[in-house]
Amino acid sequence: MDKVKEMLSELHSVCADPRAQLDAALARGRKAVGVLPYFCPEELVYAAGMLPFGLWGAEMQTSLSGRYYPAFTCSLLHTALEMGLRGQLAGLSAIMVPLCCDSLKCFGPNWKYGVGTVPVIDVAWAQNRKTEAGEEFTRARFRRVLGRLEEISGKTVSDGEIAEAVALYNENRAALRAFSAAAAAHPEAVSPLQRCEAMKAGYFMDRAAHTAKLRALTEALCSLPESPRRGLRIVTTGILADSPALLGILEDAGCTVADDQVAQESGFFRTDTPVTADPVVGLARRLGLAEGCSVLFDPGKERGRELVKLAKAAGADGVLWVMAKFCDPEEFDYVPVRRMLEEAGIPLLAVEYDQQTASFEQARSAIEAFAEMLRG
Numbered sequence: 001m002d003k004v005k006e007m008l009s010e011l012h013s014v015c016a017d018p019r020a021q022l023d024a025a026l027a028r029g030r031k032a033v034g035v036l037p038y039f040c041p042e043e044l045v046y047a048a049g050m051l052p053f054g055l056w057g058a059e060m061q062t063s064l065s066g067r068y069y070p071a072f073t074c075s076l077l078h079t080a081l082e083m084g085l086r087g088q089l090a091g092l093s094a095i096m097v098p099l100c101c102d103s104l105k106c107f108g109p110n111w112k113y114g115v116g117t118v119p120v121i122d123v124a125w126a127q128n129r130k131t132e133a134g135e136e137f138t139r140a141r142f143r144r145v146l147g148r149l150e151e152i153s154g155k156t157v158s159d160g161e162i163a164e165a166v167a168l169y170n171e172n173r174a175a176l177r178a179f180s181a182a183a184a185a186h187p188e189a190v191s192p193l194q195r196c197e198a199m200k201a202g203y204f205m206d207r208a209a210h211t212a213k214l215r216a217l218t219e220a221l222c223s224l225p226e227s228p229r230r231g232l233r234i235v236t237t238g239i240l241a242d243s244p245a246l247l248g249i250l251e252d253a254g255c256t257v258a259d260d261q262v263a264q265e266s267g268f269f270r271t272d273t274p275v276t277a278d279p280v281v282g283l284a285r286r287l288g289l290a291e292g293c294s295v296l297f298d299p300g301k302e303r304g305r306e307l308v309k310l311a312k313a314a315g316a317d318g319v320l321w322v323m324a325k326f327c328d329p330e331e332f333d334y335v336p337v338r339r340m341l342e343e344a345g346i347p348l349l350a351v352e353y354d355q356q357t358a359s360f361e362q363a364r365s366a367i368e369a370f371a372e373m374l375r376g
């Protein structure tokens with residue numbers, strides 16, 4: 001158990017100070033590229049010899065971003081821009097911005113105007129992501145992204161190097177899936193917050209180092225005796241569920257995160273990149289295979305069907321929707337997905353989350369009442 005605690009504490013330290021990871025990479029002479037959510041082809045950054053550095057906002061109060069975004073923009077983008085405006089992301093050689101929601105489409109221009117010195121690489125992918133034409137469009141756009149990364153890194157990237165990066169990322173995804181299952185089986189050893197931090201650390205570390213840490217952690221968890229505790233099993237869904245306060249409330253209410261459909265968590269690791277002769281085709285195809293995220297074009301709401309399946313497979317008592325405040329894609333999904341859960345008889349609670357929230361008392365009352373209701 002001590003070994004598990006020690007490894008979880010190391011991963012906590014990474015999340016508590018991501019800047020230290022960036023500084024260490026820069027000190028070693030490695031360039032870094034900031035990667036905004038969602039589904040950016042990070043493998044191309046890695047193949048170009050640079051560190052992909054995740055930009056998922058941060059819990060902080062903003063003062064400068066309000067000059068560029070209205071108050072009703074999500075906190076993820078407010079705080080990510082704020083970090084850039086305050087110089088907290090100095091040292092990045094570029095940022096990658098996917099154009100997959102209206103607010104993200106404005107991020108690049110706001111960044112160029114406000115921060116200026118760090119170039120923006122727009123990442124576009126086809127809305128009709130499952131068609132042959134859509135895949136070809138995304139492949140061509142990803143090749144263009146690769147060209148920009150080659151200019152920035154000063155290195156020509158071969159297909160062999162991209163294929164190696166794809167394999168390394170797929171190994172990381174497999175390690176994350178194995179860890180997620182082991183953490184769900186051992187709620188006495190891994191709290192909801194520790195589970196989240198172990199996953200989130202990968203956005204700031206070299207993926208190979210993250211894989212090694214996760215494998216050791218999963219092995220240590222699997223060697224523990226069967227957990228004496230079951231608690232309430234919850235599946236989370238949403239964009240982000242990394243708030244220490246919110247996850248602490250879940251823990252206090254006796255809840256275990258049995259699985260998730262959260263963009264920052266399983267949104268990264270649920271779907272591998274297919275291995276293809278042209279590795280960039282595989283990166284484009286992954287976009288067509290992924291499900292369960294509100295930014296993906298999903299007219300039949302596969303997200304709801306996937307969530308029902310996940311909840312049943314995890315033996316979940318209920319689903320917690322961590323609703324990102326001012327996020328249109330999430331709000332559009334809410335009604336049809338809620339209906340699907342209702343039809344399947346799976347209880348759902350939605351709590352609104354904002355990285356600038358100071359008080360979580362309303363969420364505490366709602367989660368405690370939900371837990372009581374689930375216990376019957």
Ligand code: SF4
Pocket residue numbers: 074075076077101102103104239295324326327328329330
């Ligand atoms: S999808 Fe939602 S949370 Fe993500 S950037 Fe767009 S509005 Fe913000």
